[in-house]
Amino acid sequence: MIGFIGLGIMGENMASNLLAVGEKLTVHNRTKSKAQPLLDKGAEWASSPKEVAEKADIVFTMLTNPGAVESVALGEDGLLKGLSENKIWVDCSTVNPEFSKAMANKTEAAGCRFIDAPVAGSKDPAEKGLLNFLVGGNEQDVKEVKSYLDIMGKSIQYMGSHGNGIATKLAVNLSLVTSMATFAEAVTFGESLGLDRKQLIDVLLTLPVTAPVLKGKREMMIENSTFEAQFPLEHAHKDLQQIAETAYKTGAPLPVTHGAKELYAFAKQNGLSKKDFAAVYQLLASEGAD
Amino acid sequence: MIGFIGLGIMGENMASNLLAVGEKLTVHNRTKSKAQPLLDKGAEWASSPKEVAEKADIVFTMLTNPGAVESVALGEDGLLKGLSENKIWVDCSTVNPEFSKAMANKTEAAGCRFIDAPVAGSKDPAEKGLLNFLVGGNEQDVKEVKSYLDIMGKSIQYMGSHGNGIATKLAVNLSLVTSMATFAEAVTFGESLGLDRKQLIDVLLTLPVTAPVLKGKREMMIENSTFEAQFPLEHAHKDLQQIAETAYKTGAPLPVTHGAKELYAFAKQNGLSKKDFAAVYQLLASEGAD
């Protein structure tokens, strides 16, 4: 029996793929209604994280931040209360290495096993089982969960000990969010020289100088109006802030990344928080009365 | 008859591909010795740019900067003195839009035609005929030279009127050079968290968050020592400076790009000018006595 806690867009899609291949699933979510689609497909409801842990041998969590993970894992009805010996908790949430290591320690102190396995990829790859797992933990433990990760993802990057999965995820996010900012600057620059936006975007996305993931932003940037959120700008900014705070502790200077961070801060201040993070382009390209 | 002026590494490879398919070539270079390999393959020597223009119907130039283009084009023995009616000058040099437009005007004033056709791609694609041409000028003129561009490149991006090819090239360079800086920061950040450099570089290059062209930097970054120049850091810095000066004129704010520019300035100050521009990583990752 597999457990799954945290059924937002990402979690639901991941769990759904497990169900689709015939895995038995026990699920829990703070808001029960969000579990309904999975229950309809045959998943079993558990009334608490603890109950999930009691019923399942391997529990996946996909939660929004360290606070949410903490509240699911610790406390009276928490996950750790239900985990018995040798069970495995696989946390797919995007947190930070320090926090993840602390969770690993608590889990091991309870005689159980912990893997950090955050994902690169958003809603669409989650739905199609094409996520990339960035994994930290004991290598043998990872082998035990591999078959499940293979169902939900297309690649598993084993990065070493506890916390290394999430460390890699932060580095990946740094690239993603900063690349979006530099792509927006490249387009802004070219347009300021009179180039046609659509043509320029297509050339930049065709040539190997642009991160391929940004192809997904093509239409919204050409349109330059609604920027409906796939990945909300305020989350991109939050990720850079988390990266900045982590880098402060490790001593890594990140001048370019900080420049991008403050650009997103500006974008937030200008009302773009809830838009897709590609809306950073809208900020750069907007012209006042000058 | 095709003319080719400017036989550095790029120019020689481009001209060589024209010869290889049987085109007749007249060539000139400031230093004659650099023309020898092409002469050995059957190219004809001309003693001046003017002579090239007199003999050829289409003249390609591939020079290092506006100064070099000016000295080849203008002056007593210059290209424009030799061009007679309707001939086409295709300038593949990386200059700036303002300069390129000025050259177009002078060429048209002489009754001839001008195309700006800088390339994305360095030595290796030049050798294999896999360059990407970014082209500005009259569309009909571009059609007339298309078959030659097809020999030297794998794609032709027609961007509109005079100067638009070079404008696009600057936007492409902005992406390239800034992406290198953010990639270096992502690696530095991950390493500071204890990740293995090689593993991290491979994950970042595998996932779609990194510009594919940076795959070419894999070995030198893993090695982190010699950074033998494919694209010298001082040239990358020069390109960002040119972009900055152009953006000042057009009014495009480029905060992230400027952060990258100053990072390269630091790298130059620390003795990395002649290294590959990937050596910006070496600067970020270097640790002092702290």
Add this chain to the structure above:
Amino acid sequence: MIGFIGLGIMGENMASNLLAVGEKLTVHNRTKSKAQPLLDKGAEWASSPKEVAEKADIVFTMLTNPGAVESVALGEDGLLKGLSENKIWVDCSTVNPEFSKAMANKTEAAGCRFIDAPVAGSKDPAEKGLLNFLVGGNEQDVKEVKSYLDIMGKSIQYMGSHGNGIATKLAVNLSLVTSMATFAEAVTFGESLGLDRKQLIDVLLTLPVTAPVLKGKREMMIENSTFEAQFPLEHAHKDLQQIAETAYKTGAPLPVTHGAKELYAFAKQNGLSKKDFAAVYQLLASEGAD
């Protein structure tokens, strides 16, 4: 009776000025030996923060960070355990507004009064009673402690409710630390043009374009070698990090300040952590083998 807890360089000098005008003082410090100079001048020793609070009506604290404040204030032998009704705790430590408000709440919950009163000014003004107090809290409470602040400082800036003193202190630190960075850049720039460092520094410090506090860096910058710490570079960096984290929460974009922050991060990485923060100049001015 006045209490004083936290007898580092700043605290000792401040307490010493109170003693000098005849105030009766009870003091405590984690390391007792640091209290000796004050005990020699007539201060009374208390074995815990609680004991200080029991004996004094007004207790000043001057500690290094929120953690130190927390450990002095809370806990079994903590300050709050000893404060009885209506006593006043004046915290002069540099913390952050959120933390300071939390301390105010805890103090008021215990029926006592709280003032945040961090200082602008370092060792020298502390010794001479020339500090500037930046004060938040109830205005009437501030009036009650005014005579003591007047002994230790030359100005009292009343900024409003709880946390506003420390908020102002962070804004002041932003100015101080960022100004040092831009001063260093101005000198680096001028020297790169061939100007004599000493002459240039003197002109910049004479003209009103430079923060006057930087006059104290004149000799060490002219000398450009030891940069013996008055205000260690790693503390300056820590202050900017605290400012950055606070600004993330309030949503203020601070692009220039973040640029300075990463410059100090670089300086730390290059072994300058323990030097005075003016050593950021050394980083900028240092030349490699280029």
Add this chain to the structure above:
Amino acid sequence: MIGFIGLGIMGENMASNLLAVGEKLTVHNRTKSKAQPLLDKGAEWASSPKEVAEKADIVFTMLTNPGAVESVALGEDGLLKGLSENKIWVDCSTVNPEFSKAMANKTEAAGCRFIDAPVAGSKDPAEKGLLNFLVGGNEQDVKEVKSYLDIMGKSIQYMGSHGNGIATKLAVNLSLVTSMATFAEAVTFGESLGLDRKQLIDVLLTLPVTAPVLKGKREMMIENSTFEAQFPLEHAHKDLQQIAETAYKTGAPLPVTHGAKELYAFAKQNGLSKKDFAAVYQLLASEGAD
């Protein structure tokens, strides 16, 4: 006889101070009407820069940029055509060191003498004779003009050979314009924490962490509305651009200054070009619909 060319706000005030102490003045300006106030006070009109140079022994110029200086100095009716042996040209314009050295060379080639003497200080100090002259050139020559500089200014900073005056001026401008940006950030930050803008501005201007010249921005920042230009924002941006281009040539990395430069670029894009450069605060503090 003293000559004065360039009668904008600065030039007129400077020339007026020379007249006021009884100096005989010959003046010229592109637009004659601007000379009228001085002619009314007894100055003599010359119809060209050449004529000024023929009549005067020492000629001051106060022009807006290198282009204006060039057009006054060179050409048929230019200053250099009228200067005869040993006369002195004192250029007070803000240009760049390279240009200034070129002017020095041309002047010396004509057997005459050149001094670069740009000023720190704007309209108000110009009117009151309180400018600070930043002077480069032959020391003996500077002594010969000292009495006139003393009339127009309160200090003369002799910085060494040709171009050093203007080099110093650029370093001073770097400080001025960048300080304004960091002051704006400090105020924005403090306000985001709930501090009262007026109170905060007054504290920051009182404490020695802020460049004193910024006291002149107090009212407009408190008001935060019109920002009537004393020093237009687009000029501040232009100065930083000039500094950036100069630093590129000398190899000085200026990360913080570039951050400020792009902040001003943003401000221009948002319609603040013609406002005082303190309006960079308005950009930072403006809130969108977030």
